Amino acid sequence: MKYRSVIPGHEKGPMVTKSLEREKPTCGSVLGGKRNCCVIFPANVSMIAESVERRNNNWFVRTQVASDLMVQVGENSFHLHKLPMVSRSGFLNRLVFERRSGDTNLNISIDNLPGGSGIFELVVMFCYGWKVNLTATNIAPLYCAAHFLEMSDDLEQGNLVSKTEVFLSFVIFSSWKDTFRIFKSFESISSWARDLQILKRCSEAIAWKACTDPGAECLNILPVNAHTSNPKELVNKWWFEDVSFLRIDHFIEVIASIKRKGMKPEIVGSCIAHWTAKWFSRITFKLDNLTHKDHLIQMQRVSIESLVRVLPVEEKSVSCNFLLHLLKMGQIMKIDSELLNKIERRTAFMLESCRAKDLLVKNYGHGDTDYDIGIVIKVVKAYASFVSSNSSSRIFVVGRLVDEYLTQVARNENVRAKDFQSLVEALPNNARYCYDNLYRAIDMYLKAHPSLAEEERSGICRAMEYQKLSQEARNHAMKNDRLPTDVITRFILLEQINMTRSIVAAGSDHRRTKSQEILRARRRVGKGWMNFQKEMKMMKRDVETMKVQLNELQLCRMQLQRHP
Structure with a gap:
């Protein structure tokens, strides 16, 4: 007998009759359909339903026997039969026998079933002998629901737990793309996915693929700063774009698995930077709009703290520019102070190997300067504090770096004299062999800010030492009307x-x-x-x-x- 099939959610009337082309199973094994899709049946069918009728939020399974069990899942009520359900579900079996009474019908409510009523519908189909189509999008919640309902082989050989386990393992290890579809399905079953190790298994499968098969499927993606990458780096980063679509908790699991597999620290760091740039690029950080009660802000704070914790500890595994951006976001989001200090110290230690453009951190919002000088001042002061007790530091390198950075931001009309002066004075006097670069930056700033008061101009020039200027710079300075008198x-x-x-x-x-x-x-x-x-x-x-x-x-x- 054949029945027409109606997809839930596409009904045209108040009553919908749903049934599938029913086939009598010949065995209890998993039957393979198309690639990464299969059809499963129960091994034995104690009661076969002819159809399912839906009236609004009520589902009625039609058989030759009247319904004697109602299961409430969320807002949906399923009018079922005890025999096919309790014979395969230890959870329902226990509830039914605990609540035995003289009543013919028994009502059971399930509020926290993984996947909700949509997944429970598949469970019902399985229990009544219909074929169930498994895909990468429904396998994880169905597997979790099978565990929740205790549908193990202890009750019946070839029960739902074992059948979903076989297909889940097949999908995770056979298809890169379907593994990410499974990740997407975790969003409503996160705790179950973690407890049942599905999250870990998917993460390890991605890590194994990324580490052992470079350049496999996604060579068309370009990572951050791809114009500076050589072909070998592009091959090593083919998986960045796909991983960057994962939400923070799933991404952290993948990164942890990749690190355990021995991926190079600089590639791990680049992947973290790629994910961060993708997820935070559209966020406007406005201090006036941030509140500790805002759920979105709390999620962003947790995300930044998680990123800081998972960063590779190896030197040069992440760039100075990325750390500065992370520090800025951490300050705005008011993350844990210990983590904030950790980023600040690490960034300060990297200054000796930085370039001036690495210090350029864009400001967020409107009416601000193009670049955040305050964050650079903070890091340079941290470095100055560090070098005071470290004789092996190369402070002259950082002095030249700061002067080059000042030259790059000097022409910005919105740079305040107070900030410019603070950065000039952030390093001690012995940080510069020659003051020519500093003089050039100061002269450019004074030229771009002609309306400065005499006191402001004097403050900016206060740190400049005449004896450390070249003769050419001295000659220019004595004829420079922009300098204070x-x-x-x-x-x-x-x-x-x-x-x-x-x-x-x-x-x-x-x-x-x-x-x-x-x-x-x-x-x-x-x-x-x-x-x-x-x-x-x-x-x-x-x-x-x-x-x-x-x-x-x-x-x-x-x-x-x-x-x-």
Whole structure:
């Protein structure tokens, strides 16, 4: 006999009759259909239903015997028969016998069945002798429901637990794509999937495939920074895109399995960075909108903390730029302070091997600067604290790095003078052999911010040391009207002193001591600020005159040495 089949959810009337083409099973084995899809039957059929009728949320199984069992699953009621159900389910068997009474019909409510009423419908089909189609999308919840209902072979050989187990193992180890479909089905059965080890089995299958079959199926995907990757790296990262679709708890399981398989730390780190960029790229971090009660924010906080914990510990397994972004997100989301300090220290230790562009971390929201300078200040200060007790550090490398970073952000009109100055002063004075790069960054900043107050300009220039500037930079500084007047004055005085020393050393009759020169210059400045520009010109002219004198003396000395 054949019956028409109606898919639940596509009904056109108040009553729906559902039945399948029923086949009498010849054995209790799993029957393979298409690839990654199979049909299962029970080994023995104690009662065969002719049809299932649905009225709204009520399901009626029609047989020659009246219904004597009603099972409530969520909002749906299933009008069933005790014999086919309790003979295969230890859970229902126990409930039925615990509640035996004089009533003909027995009502049982199941509130926490894995997969809900949709999966219970498949269970009913199995118990009544209908074929059940297993796919990658329903196998995990059906397997969990079979365990929940205690449908083991102890009750009947070839019961639902063993049959779903066979197909589940087949799918996990045979198909990369279907393994991810199984992961997707975990979202409603997470605790069961973990307790029954399905999550672990799927994670280990993906890890095994990623580690042993590089470049297998997804060579068309490009990882983060693919333009800088060589072909070998692309092959090693073929699985990144598929894994990046997993939610955080499933992703962490996969990463843990991959690490146990011995995947290279830098590839694991790249995968974590790829997942993070994908999931957080569309999130707007606005401090004003964050509340500890917001469920979404709590999930994001948990995600960031989980990522920090799973990061490979090996040096250079993740980039400095990724750690800075992770630190910024951690600060905004107010993650655990110990984890936040852990990222900060690790980032600080990486500064000696960074490039300036690695420090560029975009700001989120509107009205902010393009790049977050505050996060860089925090890390540089952490590094400065670290190097104070470590003599082997290469602080000059970090000094050059900071100056290059300042040059890159100097032209941004929204960079505050306070932040710029804080970063200039974040490192100690001995962090720079030469101040030319710092002077260039300061000059670029002053040019891009012409409306700064004199006090702000003086604060920015305070850390700049005249003696560590090259002669070319000194000459430029003394003619640079963008510098504050006190800095220009100090530079001119020091230049005069240097010239005087050089002239004296060269043997000029025009001898002045250091103290005499300083007094003469200060008297000029002290005549009054009304004529300051005039005095400055005179001082600069004196410097130029002294340079000419010095050049003449050096030329004379060279001539005398040639003709003794």
